[in-house]
Amino acid sequence: MKHGKIYLLSTVILLTITVVVLSCKKSALNTSDPNNLTTGNYYKTAAQLKSGVNAIYAVMHQNNLVSREWFYLHDTRSDEVSPGGGQLEAPRLQLINNTDDPTNSVMNSVWNGWYTVIFRANVVTDNAPNVTDNVADAKESVGEAKFLRAWAYFDLVSMWGDVPLVTSVPKSVTDFKPRATVSAVYAQIVQDLTDAAAVLPEKSATDKGRATASAANAMLGRVLMQQGDYAGAKAALLKIPTSGANGYSLTPRYLDNFELATEFNQESIFEVVFVDKGTNGYNWGGESATEDQATVRNQEYCPVAWRNLIPSNKYLNEFESTATGAAKTDPRFSYSVYQTGDLYNNGQSTLTDADQNGNSSVLNGVTKKISWRKFMIIYQESATTASFHPGGNNQRIIRYSEVLLNLAECANETGDIAGAVAYLNMVRARPDVAMPPYPTAQFPVTSKKDVVKAIMHERMVELGDEEVRNIDILRWRKKGYFTTEPIAGFHANRDELLPIPQAELDNNPLVSGHQNPGY
Numbered sequence: 315m316k317h318g319k320i321y322l323l324s325t326v327i328l329l330t331i332t333v334v335v336l337s338c339k340k341s342a343l344n345t346s347d348p349n350n351l352t353t354g355n356y357y358k359t360a361a362q363l364k365s366g367v368n369a370i371y372a373v374m375h376q377n378n379l380v381s382r383e384w385f386y387l388h389d390t391r392s393d394e395v396s397p398g399g400g401q402l403e404a405p406r407l408q409l410i411n412n413t414d415d416p417t418n419s420v421m422n423s424v425w426n427g428w429y430t431v432i433f434r435a436n437v438v439t440d441n442a443p444n445v446t447d448n449v450a451d452a453k454e455s456v457g458e459a460k461f462l463r464a465w466a467y468f469d470l471v472s473m474w475g476d477v478p479l480v481t482s483v484p485k486s487v488t489d490f491k492p493r494a495t496v497s498a499v500y501a502q503i504v505q506d507l508t509d510a511a512a513v514l515p516e517k518s519a520t521d522k523g524r525a526t527a528s529a530a531n532a533m534l535g536r537v538l539m540q541q542g543d544y545a546g547a548k549a550a551l552l553k554i555p556t557s558g559a560n561g562y563s564l565t566p567r568y569l570d571n572f573e574l575a576t577e578f579n580q581e582s583i584f585e586v587v588f589v590d591k592g593t594n595g596y597n598w599g600g601e602s603a604t605e606d607q608a609t610v611r612n613q614e615y616c617p618v619a620w621r622n623l624i625p626s627n628k629y630l631n632e633f634e635s636t637a638t639g640a641a642k643t644d645p646r647f648s649y650s651v652y653q654t655g656d657l658y659n660n661g662q663s664t665l666t667d668a669d670q671n672g673n674s675s676v677l678n679g680v681t682k683k684i685s686w687r688k689f690m691i692i693y694q695e696s697a698t699t700a701s702f703h704p705g706g707n708n709q710r711i712i713r714y715s716e717v718l719l720n721l722a723e724c725a726n727e728t729g730d731i732a733g734a735v736a737y738l739n740m741v742r743a744r745p746d747v748a749m750p751p752y753p754t755a756q757f758p759v760t761s762k763k764d765v766v767k768a769i770m771h772e773r774m775v776e777l778g779d780e781e782v783r784n785i786d787i788l789r790w791r792k793k794g795y796f797t798t799e800p801i802a803g804f805h806a807n808r809d810e811l812l813p814i815p816q817a818e819l820d821n822n823p824l825v826s827g828h829q830n831p832g833y
Contacts, residue, residue, distance in 0.1 A: 357441035360448035363455045366441070370434040370462045371523075375607040378427030380586045380709050382610045384469075386623075387424045388781035391473070391812075393800045394629045395779070398621040398685075399672020406622065412803045416816035416833060425474070425815050428466040435463035436483045457513040461525040461533065464506035468537055471499040472785055475811045475830060478822070492824035493814075500541055507534040511553070516560035522578050522587070523708075528554045528562065529584035532712045535720050540789050548724035551717055554583070562714040566745040568649045571715075572688045574707050583712040590706030612705035617652050617685035618697040621671045624685055625651050625779070628800075630677050632774050634749070634756060639678045645747050646775050653677070653684045658692045669697060688779050715741050716782065719773050726765045735759050738772050766795055808832025 357363055374380055389395045390409035397407060405421075408414040414421060438459035445452040463481075470477045479494035479502060511530035518524070531553045538547035555561045563580050570576035577585065589606035614622050633647040642648075652658065656665045667674075670683040677684060687693075689707050692700045722737035735752050738759075742749040753759045757768045773786060787800055788810070801809070813833035819826050 357437075357444055358447075360445050360451035360455070363438060363442060363445050363452055366434065366438040367455045367458045370431055370438070370459060372607075373427060373430045373434060374462060375586060375588065376427065377610070378423040379431070380609070380711075381588070381607060382614070383420050383423040383427070385611060385709070385781055386420050386614075387473070388784045389623055389779065390420070391801075392783035392787065393802075394626055394774070394783050395623040396626045396675075397673065398615075398624045401620060401672060402622045412801070412805060412809050414813070416813040416819065416829070418813075421812055422815045422817065424469070425818070428470055429480075431466045432463050432480055433483070435459040435466070436481060439463075439481075440483050453513045454515065457510040457530070458525045460506035461510040461514070461530050464503045464510065464530075464537070465533060467499055467503050467506075468533070468540075471496055471503070472540065472788060473812050474814060476828075478818075478825065490822050490824045493828055500537065503537050504534065507531075507537065511550075516555065517578075523585065525584065528560075529712060532583050532717055532720075535717070535724075536712075536785070539720060539723065540785065544724040544727040548721060548728065551721050551724065554714075554717055562717070564715055564718075564741070564744050568646055568744060568747055571710055571713055572690075572707070573693065574691060574705075577708045581714045582710055583714060583717070585711055586709040588706045588708055591704065606706075608704040608706055609709060610704045611689055611709070612691050612700075612703060612707060615686040616690050616692060616700055616703075617658075617665060617683075617687075618669050618692060618700050619671075619702065621685055624673060624675065627676050629774065629778055630675055630684060632771060634754075634775075635678075641678075644749055644775055648687075650686070650688055650775075650778055651684050652687045652690075652692075654682050659696045660694055663696060686779060710780070715744075715776055716780075719769065719776065722765075722772075723769050726762055726769065729762075731759065731762060731765055734765050734769070738765075738768055741772060741776055770795070805832060 357366060377383060386406055387409065390406055395410070397410060402410075405414070405419045408418055409420060436459075439456055442452050442456045467477070467479075475496055476493035477499060478491040479499055480491050481502065507530050510525065511527050511534065514525055514527040514530055516528060517526050531550045535547040535551040538544070538550060556563060561580075562583060565571060565576070565579050565581045567576075570579050571581055588609040591606060591608045613619050615624075630647075630651070633642040633644045635642050635644075648656070652665055654665055654667050654670070657663065658665055665683075665685075667683045670685055674681045675684040689709070691703070691705050691707055695703070718737045718741050722734045725731075725737060726734035739751040741747075742751060752768055753764075757764070757771060759765050759768055770786075770790065774783065777783070787796075790796060791799075791810070799806075808831060811830045814825060814829050819829065
């Protein structure tokens with residue numbers, strides 16, 4: 315059962331800041347029209363402010379972001395995926411092939427989606443001082459708004475570099491902002507997350523799916539690592555509790571992080587809530603007062619549905635085995651992907667090559683069909699049902715295993731090799747993974763360089779297709795940790811960043827003429 319109230323959203327809060335000038339008598343100036351609400355006369359109570367926060371979550375759930383284009387943008391800029399076949403749409407193939415331009419629709423959708431999140435977050439932070447009936451609740455709402463605004467800006471600055479920094483509601487249609495420096499954007503992100511962590515509660519047993527103090531600290535850790543502040547990142551990550559009612563720990567079973575019945579488990583720090591709306595056409599990411607939101611991810615990557623992206627050969631062959639060409643010994647391989655011969659539909663169906671639309675993979679020199687398993691729901695349904703089924707499987711955004719791997723990187727970068735290895739081995743010791751601890755024959759860990767290699771390996775096999783690899787590559791490329799460029803077809807001095815969308819260049823005179831290099 316899904317909990318909380320963040321997916322039944324009030325359309326009242328889909329407010330714009332349109333200023334309506336009326337010609338009227340003086341006696342009518344103090345008349346309040348309940349059918350013509352504006353931000354000026356609506357946000358007076360903590361409950362109304364919470365509705366404004368719900369509207370931010372609504373955008374985050376939609377097709378422009380986590381329901382669809384967000385995971386596509388991250389995945390196609392990583393080396394963990396390959397095209398599933400000719401069915402992959404052109405804008406997505408452009409991103410994989412590094413042939414995208416400022417008109418790319420996937421990129422534009424994510425840009426627009428995050429700036430809508432930012433706008434709605436600014437509505438909340440601007441209007442919070444007007445709320446006096448429950449100051450504590452109002453502060454919590456501001457904390458949620460700042461967390462979501464920080465996440466938005468982290469995605470934007472990571473992938474576009476200098477971006478317009480907007481922290482209040484525009485006062486007019488000409489209130490444009492220029493591209494702010496990367497350092498200025500990061501400063502705002504760090505401030506927002508620090509503020510959020512100070513006022514947000516820890517996880518709730520009933521009101522699930524909302525940002526928490528731990529989510530803010532985990533995101534802050536990500537952000538500071540990206541800036542190279544590993545000591546600061548470690549301090550933020552160590553604030554996440556590991557004991558008591560609010561404590562986080564690894565689930566004994568790896569697949570608990572990707573299946574419906576085990577959402578909001580002990581490992582999940584922040585997840586985006588979706589609801590299964592059935593096979594109801596393309597109406598999966600709607601936004602209204604009564605409409606739930608589903609995710610199309612299950613449809614896009616499903617082995618027996620569209621199968622638009624599949625695991626890359628590089629990802630598949632990253633998993634450990636006893637010898638070259640031998641079967642993979644890391645259980646996370648079979649937990650992360652389906653291959654021909656695997657069972658699904660509660661063990662009643664066997665996956666075949668014919669079931670899987672499109673391209674094959676090459677694993678240990680053998681050509682076969684392999685597809686993503688993470689977040690797919692065919693483990694409990696038939697091919698007929700799954701052939702068109704946008705689902706309700708929550709997108710796990712941050713989980714505790716990532717925190718441990720982040721702490722490993724922080725320890726290694728600050729000279730604590732033994733501590734880094736200990737964190738890595740905690741992840742490998744998950745009961746149903748139980749991989750041999752480092753050092754291994756393949757991964758010695760006697761030097762910082764050795765541990766970097768182990769961290770890069772462990773993050774890929776543990777967090778594959780969870781939309782962190784793109785950010786990892788950006789961080790490690792700057793540090794010179796790759797012996798060869800991980801992205802095929804990468805153009806140096808261009809593909810480090812995405813192009814500023816053409817619509818932004820056309821409509822914002824302070825951004826026009828300031829495109830990223832190479833586009």
